[in-house]
Amino acid sequence: MIELADVTKRHGAGTALDGVSLTAAAGEFVALVGPSGSGKTTLLKSINRLAAPDEGIVRVDGRDVRDMPVTELRRGIGYVIQGIGLFPHMTVAENIWIVPRLAGTPATEREGRVAELLDLVALPREFAGRMPSSLSGGQAQRVGVARALAAGPRIMLMDEPFGALDPVTRDELGRSYRALHDSLALTSIMVTHDMAEALLIADRIVVLIDGRVRADLPPAELLSSQDPEVRALVDVPRRQAERLHALAEGR
Amino acid sequence: MNPALAEALGDLPVLMRAHLGVSLAAIGIGVAVGLPLAWWAWERRRVRGALLGAVGLIQTIPALALLALFYPMLLVLGQASGLAIPALGFLPALIALSLYALLPIVRNGVAALAGIDPGVREAAEGIGMTRRQRLLLVELPLGAPVILAGIRTAAVWTIGAATLATTVGQPSMGDLIFSGLQTENWLRVLVGCLGAAVLALAADGVLALVESGLARRSRWRVRLGLGLIAAALLVAFVPWRNAPEQETVVIGAKNFSEQFILASAIEERLRAAGYRTERRDGLGSTVAYRALAAGDIDVYVDYSGTLWANILARTDNPPAAEMRQQLSELLARRDGVAVIGPLGFENAYALAMRRERAAELGISSLDQLARSAPRLRLGADLEFLTRPEWRAVERAYGLRFAEHRSYSPTFMYRAVADGSVDVISAFSSDGRIADLDLVTLADPRAALPSYDALLLAAPRRARDERFLGALRPLVGAIRVDRMRQANLMVDRDVDKRTPAEAARWLLADY
Structure with missing residues (x-):
């Protein structure tokens, strides 16, 4: 479905991606984890061509993305970013409908499809006429997800989608997105700096450090990795979980 | 009614319509050129600085000089190209005023684009908007308040500066102001100023209506605003009645x-x-x-x-x-x-003195004046002392005055009347010569043309x-x-x- 072969991207003197190879099969949920500046966001953006690699090839459905018209490529991929990126001058419905509108879908389909998408992200249908400024962070991010899903993409790229939310909302949204991923048979790639979130919702976790893939493992295996830098990342949630467990046991 | 007021009010409709026409056209061109320019320059950092500098520079040229410059430029252009380019009237005024309108439109256009949240721009790009779609669906609507504020500023400036279009032969409210100033007909000046002010305030108000309509997503405000703009265009450009078959x-x-x-x-x-x-x-x-x-x-x-x-x-x-x-x-x-x-x-230049002062000194010609001149003060209009006529008189009679002072014509006459100066450079057909009981001095050597x-x-x-x-x-x-x-x-x-x-x-x- 998505394939990166030996992708390198340089930023001035430094290197954001250094020979990264990675594949995501159809239906997979891949989390990209790593410290700030490790190249996670650049990797994600190389898939929908918001970033252009200096070397290597990115393929979607077996086609080199450079051979695809950029707008067509992007409209076929759902994209959710941190800080939401809703258009402040458009209503919820207009935001959700923007991609189908760009693709020339008749406006007659709008109302039904918007209602459907609001149901999908568990928002009341009355929200259709509201402005983004009147929404809470969690509600706005649900609209962001609905907008990304509006054109019926099979791939979702998400950059710290729940990063700015409070822990409760964040957990709830993470789980409900995972449910959507399964029911719509999506292929999702999510950038996050929160290892616990990655461990709990992804099928595979790719750890990027200094622009290189340090580990590419399912959650359970990542937890038992012996790599010291990977351990440093997974130890934080593990120790928290152990302490919580101990608290609950009354020890 | 006061005849001066009646005459000024009678001239008002035609002048107001001409004023509105040249202003609207200049603002329209300013918008049509300025906004694409701002968009084009926004993504090119170096161009942006140069462009803002250039439009700022235009603004530092006094509007009067900018208008005056286009007259000879168009004249030369017309002669060089052999085309019938009108060098006087609407065209030079339009070009100068359009240039003048550019600064606020370009500057606010760039500021509007710069003020858009980068996340919003990234989202627009990420969901597959083309550059054009991003501009029309996201950047223009989000930048609209700042862009409109620029257009409002441009409108007020342009309508104000259009009063100066009179000097290149484009009728405007300036006709009333300049002719009123010249003849000290203050009612006429006032009517001209008020007319221009009313136009400027009305334009500002209409654009404010559109702006608030966009901000509040109120369709009727936007429609009413655009309707009023359309009405102004109709008034300015659609002929009032079929022009008679007269030349x-x-x-x-x-x-x-x-x-x-x-x-x-x-x-x-x-x-x-x-x-x-x-x-x-x-x-x-x-x-x-x-x-x-x-x-x-x-x-x-x-x-x-x-x-x-x-x-x-x-x-x-x-x-x-x-x-x-x-x-x-x-x-x-x-x-x-x-x-x-x-x-x-x-209507020649003539040196004139108060009758009693001339009699007291025994002066009736420039020859006699030359003898007393070193003890006398000369009052001149603003250009006389730099004109060839003055040099000719100075040379022919060897005139040397104790002091030279320059005045605007009105004040020059007052100065000789109250004795601040002894001799002035009068105009021979000026009514004030008789009114103030001045005598003009004879020019026996025919130095003055x-x-x-x-x-x-x-x-x-x-x-x-x-x-x-x-x-x-x-x-x-x-x-x-x-x-x-x-x-x-x-x-x-x-x-x-x-x-x-x-x-x-x-x-x-x-």
Whole structure:
């Protein structure tokens, strides 16, 4: 479905991606984890061509993305970013409908499809006429997800989608997105700096450090990795979980 | 109603419409050029700095100078290209005002684009908007308040600056202001200023309505605002009534009372002969002649000495009749301009003193003045001391004054009346010479050239017998004392008349 072969991207003197190879099969949920500046966001953006690699090839459905018209490529991929990126001058419905509108879908389909998408992200249908400024962070991010899903993409790229939310909302949204991923048979790639979130919702976790893939493992295996830098990342949630467990046991 | 007020109000609709037309067109061009320019420059950091610098630089040129610059530029362009480019009137005013409108539009356009949240822009790109879609669906709507604020500023500036378009022959509220200032007709100035202010406030209000409509997503506000703009365009550009089948003659006037009176007199004659007339008042001295030669105006009055020295660049000083004769031949040969004939009076530079002061010092000619000059003070208008006439007099009589002072003409006369200066550079047809009981000093060595008022016609009118016939009765018909009296009627403070009233009085004799 998505394939990166030996992708390198340089930023001035430094290197954001250094020979990264990675594949995501159809239906997979891949989390990209790593410290700030490790190249996670650049990797994600190389898939929908918001970033252009200096070397290597990115393929979607077996086609080199450079051979695809950029707008067509992007409209076929759902994209959710941190800080939401809703258009402040458009209503919820207009935001959700923007991609189908760009693709020339008749406006007659709008109302039904918007209602459907609001149901999908568990928002009341009355929200259709509201402005983004009147929404809470969690509600706005649900609209962001609905907008990304509006054109019926099979791939979702998400950059710290729940990063700015409070822990409760964040957990709830993470789980409900995972449910959507399964029911719509999506292929999702999510950038996050929160290892616990990655461990709990992804099928595979790719750890990027200094622009290189340090580990590419399912959650359970990542937890038992012996790599010291990977351990440093997974130890934080593990120790928290152990302490919580101990608290609950009354020890 | 006060006749001056009635006349100003009568002129108002036509001038307001012309003012609105040139302003709207300039703002429209400013928007049509400025917004794409801002968008284009926004993504090019180096270009952006240079562009903002350039539009800022335009703004530092005084509007009056910017307007004046386009007249010779268009004239040269028209001659070089052989195209009939009108150098006077709407076009130069439009170009200068459009340039003037650019700064706020470009600056706010760039600021609007810079003010858009990068996350929103990234989202727009990430969901697959083309550049064009991003502009139309995201950047323009989000930047609209800042962009509109720029357009509002541009509108107010442009409508204000359009009053200066009068100086290049584009009718505007400036016609009232400049002619009112010149004749000290303050009602006329006030009507012109208020008219321009009302237009500026109305434009600002309409744009504010659109702006608030966009901000509040209120359709009726936006529609009402756009409707009012459309209505203004209709008023400005759709002809009021079917233009009659009469020919329109454009009458020029320089920027002082006598010229306004004479233009009104010409207008009276031509209307009586069935012509439709338009006025281009307040033209700069050299602009007026070039405008006539280029056919932008059809007729105006100029003075033989001015044409001789400034247009033909001659430094000799032949007797009056010979100068007129040569002017007729040289202007016709060089520019095709026709000298219809002298009006019968002279408006020359003459040195003048209060009668009693002159008697006290025993001065009646420039020769006698030269002896007392080292103890006397000379008051001159703002340009006299730099003109060739002054150098000629200075050389011929060896004049050396104790002191020179420059004044605007009104204050120059007051200065000699209250004794601040002893001698002034008066104009021989000025009504204030008689009013203040001044004497003009004789010029026995004929150092000062003659300044016969000549009626001039544009090349295309040179053989138009009906047109020339309508104006010939003015030739030789205006004596200097009548002209002085007419000038005084307009210039004095009490029982002040408008130039049109003075012109009717002047013509009442025949």
